[in-house]
Amino acid sequence: MVHIGPMASPKSTLDRRELLAGLGAAALAPIWPVSGAAQARPPLTLQAKPETLALRPGGTAAPVWSLQGPDLTFKRGETAEIGFANELPVPVVLNWRGMDGVPAHAPSRRAQPSQAVARPPCSFPCATPGPSSANPGLLGDQQAQPARARPLIVRETEPVAVDRDEVLLIEDWRARPDGTAIAPGIDPKDTASLQTINGRTSLELSGRTNERIRLRIISGCQRSVVAIKLDGLDVRVMAIDSQPSEPFQARNGALVLAPGGRVDAFIDLTASAGTTNAILLHDGKEARPIGKLVVSSEPPVRAAPLPPAPPLPSNGLPERLDLKGAIRIDVVLGGGPSGDWMTPANFAESAPPAFRARKGRTVVLALINRAAVATVFHLHGHHFRLLDRLDDGWKPYWLDTLAIEPGQTQRIAFAAEHAGRWLIESVNTDWAAPRLVRWYAVE
Template identity: 65%
Template sequence: MVRIDVMADRIHRLGRRELLSGLGAAVLTPATAGIAIAQARPSLKLQARAGAVALRPGGPDTPMWSLQGPAPDPGLRFGRGEAPEIALLNELPIPMVLNWHGIDGVASAEPLAARAPLAAGGAESVVIPLRHAGTFMCDFRLLGDAQARPSRPRPLIVAESEAAAVDRDEVFLVEDWRLRADGTALAPGVDPGDTTPLYTVNGLTSLDITARPYQRIRFRFINGCQRNVIAVKIEGHDVRVMALDSQPAEPFLARGGALVLAPGGRVDAFVDITASPGAASSILLHDGKEARPIARLVVSNEPPVRAVPLPAAPPLPSNGLPAQLDLKNALRFDVKFGGPQADWVTPSNFASAAAPAFRARTGRTVVLALTNRAAIASVFHLHGHHFRLLDRLDDGWKPFWLDTLAIESGETQRIAFSAEYSGRWLIETMAADWAAPRLVRWYSVE
């Protein structure tokens, strides 16, 4: 077992002196004054279907399942305030349900609690109001454990109304795979045995990102791994964190240019290219066992974009989450996971008729004490709302919002959120191990 902080420290020894040990915890699209997005799209058609990905140089493509849409860009792109109608066709041989990571307050789209799994061959549509700008993720992995094939997520990019001070916008989607000897890929939730682990970025086993001197790039880092907590480090560059889990943060430098992301976690970061023309910097990934290069940031010999680097960027525009939380009068609940799982069920056995983990009135502040009883780190994901990670003394909170958190074995972390949206919402947990099952409960805001 490798602790999350130790994993980060191993990257530390490979390069710069320190790195960010934050948890949040990706496709080359040019941007001018902001992100170029399509104008109002009344609908978007997605098909859950069989596909393939090239994971073995010189070998046949590996079969998998994915969400396929009309555009080659794996990032679905909209603007804040739009409300696209998503039409979904299930061409898989199994039932599936869409899971929208980071989309708050859309009760009609809540998987399992509001929307039943879509049967094989079925079709449905749902309107998704995009109240917040940021980096999101959509997948159908809730029912993916022990299936015939693993599935891939799709990034969802919602642009701010105001132009961001960047030259380019890069999605950086990290995925993990377990390959059998015959080259087929194993789904999570089962013992990986002697399969070979492999990582991709944007579906590629290697990637060079070319940039011009003094260019500013917005990286949208997404941990699309099935279970793994990962650390990602850009050698030789300052990485300024601008948002975590779809919500703007007060900008801060990632120490050592490194980030730690829980599965499903997202980090938006600005990187200014100040290295000399021809320089190539490794982008390293640490998965708790070893560090490996997964991409390179290469400075081209083209003329600089400007004469001098841009000044420090201001914070991204607020999405309107509350500035303060009333901790004194908060409702408080204990939520335990790992160990005996009497209150948690696999998604295939979910029934909203079961007792909720907790109930809250609309507008109340809720504080959850999250205790991980498992022998290894576990991941907690809250649907419907974003939360603040509280300080150890419960007298304040970290200056960012999250929807996903990794918690070490035996530890308790406290989080707080404003129960703004009424409805039935899921909470998810899983141990950071390929064979661990994904488990769910639900909570009610009335």
């Protein structure tokens, strides 16, 4: 069994070109195989730009950085042509979540500091339905401003028994008394912990009696594991981290999301007109209202609620994993930047990989958290199963992001289907903690 833990840190000097090229190759533009049925749309451009955001009700808007541009909603089979322009005074590397595939055009998503640089559009064949996100904050630790995530949605081509979709983007912030926000990686002393939903301090949704709403809940949080609770509603989980799951009822209507995690949930509004259901957010310390869902006075959508929805169409991940023939690796999490774990600003392609696996092989990772707080692990390029304690089965859903409690070990398994170099991310749930990266190879 291979052990991944602290080692002597190699001394090297990196220039910006090597840094951005290395990150681009390992993580930034995983591309699905293009099917012959893919349909092209006009190119879109995302712009990394400054904006302002009110983090407290009625408070002064705080300067932040964000990805601005057109709506990123596509259908399965379409090809998204997404360009990028950096209008920030720092380097930006787009960190895409939820896209399995093979790396291509590396380093296809990068921009230089102190000038507006436009990059040609990169093709993203939309082969896998589900919510994804892009975040310009991979290099964001200790920068002048925190950065916001941007949702990307791929819809199924098959009929889905819902009346409409709603995207809920949850983000966490640390704000000073004057209302300004600090980036992660900075000591949060004398700041308040705040959260927003779709860039607002509170959000009101409405729906009609017997309407079914699909909530695509995306955590754009930097460091916080949060729970979203829809008070008084039955919440049926249909997909996690952009992959369909066996449908199940969320316990007490609560959904727990690690930073970067996503959940698709169906809710049926069966109450009478005027009923209000609170949307609560729990950050591990306390719950507070962050929105509400109101049943409108309009006539019911239908005479009776819809029957339970069947599972969403499969995205083609394997039904079974060969655990007996798997390669097994220990991955030690929770430490600082030392040895094999690096901050993104010090990442280089020349760094040794966490592991190498042959294409088609099953990989089992033992994620060992030695930190005093929960640690969040994210695997680029592949989704994984969370194994039962005795490795005799797995949970009925796929993940690409997992929070591991302090002192705990969780085992995950995935089929190494996509050749290439892929990034691994790890970060403690402490605002001042650095984001750390490694990479792995499928050959």
